[in-house]
Amino acid sequence: MEQRRREAGRNHWYHETQSSRLPDDVVSLVPEAAHVQDRFLLDLTVDDALLAPHVLWLSTARKLCAQFFPERLAPDRLNTLSSYDRLSTALTVAQVYGVQRLCNHYAARLTPLPGPDSSRESNRRLTLITQYARQLASQPTLIDGNLRRQLDEAGLSISDIVTFNQIIGFVGFQARAIAVFQAAMGIPVRWLPGFDIQQDAPAERFQQPPLSWHTDLPLRDTALADERLQAQYQYCAQQPLLSELAGLLIQDPLAIEPFVQLSTQLQPAQDIHREATLAAMMSARINGSVACFNDMASRWTGDAGLPEAVRNGERALNAWSHHHPAERAIIQATQLLTRAPDRFSQAHLQPLVEHGLSTEEALRLVIWASFCGWLNRLKLGLGDIG
Structure with missing residues (x-):
């Protein structure tokens, strides 16, 4: 019961x-x-x-x-x-x-x-x-x-x-x-005392040499799928973020099409590409998805020291971000939203606007980070690196 x-x-x-x-x-x-x-x-x-x-x-x-x-x-x-x-x-x-x-x-x-x-x-x-x-x-x-x-x-x-x-x-x-x-909307948070927030994944997970992601679950034989499902598989496989998952995602055929649509609709515009990559790295680092982190680190076009600081944990990241206030605002907002969404408030959105993002871009960025948490869990729940 x-x-x-x-x-x-x-x-x-x-x-x-x-x-x-x-x-x-x-x-x-x-x-x-x-x-x-x-x-x-x-x-x-x-x-x-x-x-x-x-x-x-x-x-x-x-x-x-x-x-x-x-x-x-x-x-x-x-x-x-x-x-x-x-x-x-x-x-x-x-x-x-x-x-x-x-x-x-x-x-x-x-x-x-x-x-x-x-x-x-x-x-x-x-x-x-x-x-x-x-x-x-x-x-x-x-x-x-x-x-x-x-x-x-x-x-x-x-x-x-x-x-x-x-x-x-x-x-x-x-x-x-x-x-x-x-x-x-400025609604006050009402988080409950006594609840632990999510702890960051161990840094050791991110110190191993780059390895590819794989699943230990059987993939669907697309040759046996009908024409519509094969088309959905191809569309999914063409999306860089989802290509490795395509053979699994078609095993939920009713959800795959809207899920792939959502993944493309949420990807931020090119003018905030670097900010979005940082938010995605932070989500993957906290959740422990090495595959997602390595993918985003390879796309990073900013200061070369950032990916290594993120890998090494919060102390290294705080030292790096001390001289990068705009990135620091993104890091802090993504950290709290990933670890404890019930505590996320207007005070964590406002610094993004103060450092140059429009309100729409700030919302897009943190919604994107939220979706990255979903992708992190798919990679961790359906397979592993090795």
Whole structure:
């Protein structure tokens, strides 16, 4: 059963993984949070002028909401993730990031659903799903081949595993996007004391010689795919950021097209290319995605000492950025948004504007950094370097 409780001093939903049926009279803390028109920003009130430059990618993000969390879902042999599995995963990830609007929404949508049966197999499956989701969200470098094999042993198909990792990445992106627009509107942050923020990945991961990324999951044979899916595969494979993932992403065929569209829509314009590369490097360094970091470091066109400073950790980075105030503002904003989106506020956006970016460019930059966190988790969840 998805048991929820409110702890003293913590205005937050929690859930535990025990399976059985919910009593009919159980209601969520904020039941109206399930009924929103905008399933991505969750009816957050944002000025039209602020939203206008982001209409295209927000529309695509809403399409992904519908694909990952449909109103009606009929699992089959190759796609076994139920609505309960998906929303339980979303709530787990939302809890990690602490964005209250997101926690309320997924808790309210999950509460009325019947949980899985109380068999040992169902309990083990739900426990593994919950633990994996929490680890990939909060400590992504803990994910390895052994954990992927446990998901397989728990009955998740390859399509399930791809979709599952996509959902975790998507909800993390959603949490940060909401946090960014709340900051842009000057909404005070309400983070909860006592919650640890994400710790940076160990520097040792970034000291090894360059190695290529690979997956230990079987890739789909594109020769057996229909014409439409082959076209989507080719389109995905042509995107530098996604090419290595293409053979896996087509195993979630309904999500691949809007996901690739979103990746292209969010890539910042050429005039802030260097700033975007720095933000992407910071995201990869904190999350521990060596493959993503090396890719972005190879694109860096600024001061040659920066990639090495980022590799070596915060002390080296602080020393480097002392004489680079504009880059320092980007570094600090990306660090907080990546580590603790619930604490991200207008005070972290304003320095970007003060150092030369327009409000639109500043928002684009931090939304891009949020999407990079999703890519980092796909690379860490679906494979490794070696």
